[in-house]
Amino acid sequence: MDWFFNFPDMSRSDLREFKKTVDFAFTDFSRTYGQGIEEFFEPLLMFLVWFEKLFINTPWPIIIFSILLLAWIGSRSILIVVGTFLSFMLIGYFGMWEDTMSTLAIILVATFLCIAIGIPLGIAMARSNKVQAAIVPVLDVMQTIPSFVYLIPVVMLLGIGKVPGLIAVCIYAIPPIVRLTNLGIRLVDKDVLEAADSFGANYWQKLFGVQMPLALPTIFAGVNQTIMMALAMVVIASMIGVKGLGLPVLRAISNQYLALGLMNGLAIVILAIIFDRVTQKFGLRMQKYRNEGKD
């Protein structure tokens, strides 16, 4: 009855062998291809560095003015613009300007990458049930696997630095935009699509003329979520060498600096709130036609 009380697991030596094999295989892989993969990401790294420098080196009044302008274009709300202005003044006054700029730069690049990859992926999923069935489990894994776990292979492959950090952020932040693009397109009214069909629209005309515009509010909710999740990854990304607001937080955790941790943490929250409000307002304005009904 031994098997009944003790799980019949594999022997310790077998287990050790198994882990060793996996580790060696991956080490071999990263030795052979690591260089190539790193070179592949070289342009991205250059761009990231340039983009971050651009944010840091541009005089702060110009940055603030541009941000306020964008906030106004996005939201058309005086309240949000004033709030944004005060927030950034406060961040700068407490000496977090440069870190905030670094974080802003990586978040923007990460969001852009997620959109560029995520929306086409979502479209492919909406077009075919098979593609959907293949991608959904991958997204599930990406969303539930602890981020520290995929940091290991990323760091083994690419070492420590901005690019592995960016990749980690993207892995964490891309699922919502993919899911919501897929959902948004699938939720488009079948009657309306039938009408487009009956007038002889082809696949692309339906996609860009009917499905995407009608799915846009949903897709935009995905963009919003992606930005939020990218911000949430800032601290973890700083563990593998991404500069920005995450680094001081990390330092504060290991040294128990309460004030430092709080300040930088709150700066991340402020960024998140501004991004959220502006993108949400923008999303609402895009579906104005829905709210203008007479009844």
Place this chain on the structure above:
Amino acid sequence: MNSKDILIKVNELYKIFGDGDKNALDLVKNGMGKDELLEKSNCVLGLNNINLNVKRGKIQVVMGLSGSGKSTLIRHLNRLIEPTSGKILFNNTNILDLNPKELIQFRQNNMSMVFQKFALFPHKTVLQNVGYGLAIQNISKDEWHDKAKKWIKRVGLDGYETYYPGQLSGGMQQRVGLARALATDAEILLMDEAFSALDPLIRSEMQNILLDLQNELHKTIIFITHDLDEALKIGDRIAILRDGSMVQDSDPQEIIMSPADEYVSDFIKDINRARVIQAKSIMTPTNSKSSGATVKEDMVLEDILQIMSEAPTKPVTIENSKGKITGKIEMVNLVEGMKRPKSLGTNITG
């Protein structure tokens, strides 16, 4: 009937929804009905051996209760639904043989559709909606704007070009739907319960707009409805579907005077016969003049009664549209024509 008059010819069309189509098709061809098929092979019989000839420039009504397959049938004509077997000929080309490119061409140029729930594009303005069929043909913006504006005006929505569908009432939305379908100048208009979602007054108004337009445009219209009054008002010919099979396809007068079976009888049971039946359906054929007034052969009994009531004993003379005498009607015929045939039962109790 001249075969040149026929624009669309539907030939032995079958549609079976569900898996295992091939086997199910044989079962249906050997006479299995809808319920039995569902039980035996878990397939739903959509259309069962449909044959239909639609005449050029006429309004062909297809009628039936919900679930009878009428919406399925109309969607076969532009292949929004693919049949299980059969042929649909348009000017002698089988629509079912078109490849995807040709099908898109065909839909753009030859057929357009009006939907029960309007199916307008909510993110496009009235102008963009009406011009949609043209815009996707890569016609220049100026050109489709002009055409779309013309049709918006024609359906009485002048000034609403920049509105979104959500800002319009149901009746106005369906005018947009109608204008959108007319704007492509397609020869064939498919109307899938186009007016069923509208309230009675607006519906009647839309029917008049359609008849008005038809007088001028002479489109070939396939009109789906479940409403007999509507069918009688606008149909040049009425086909009745039941459980995916065609039970009768005839002249509207014939439907009322000689219903093919109980199902059709049930349909016509509650109509106001005096307002629908025309003189030619009940007259006694003769070519000599009678003593009473002279009326046209498409006058309805109610109006003839009005005329006869002044001189009840004098039979009226019936003449055709060219003024030739074709028959006479006496008061007895009139009463006989208005009363419900015994086979249709009676509503009078006590």
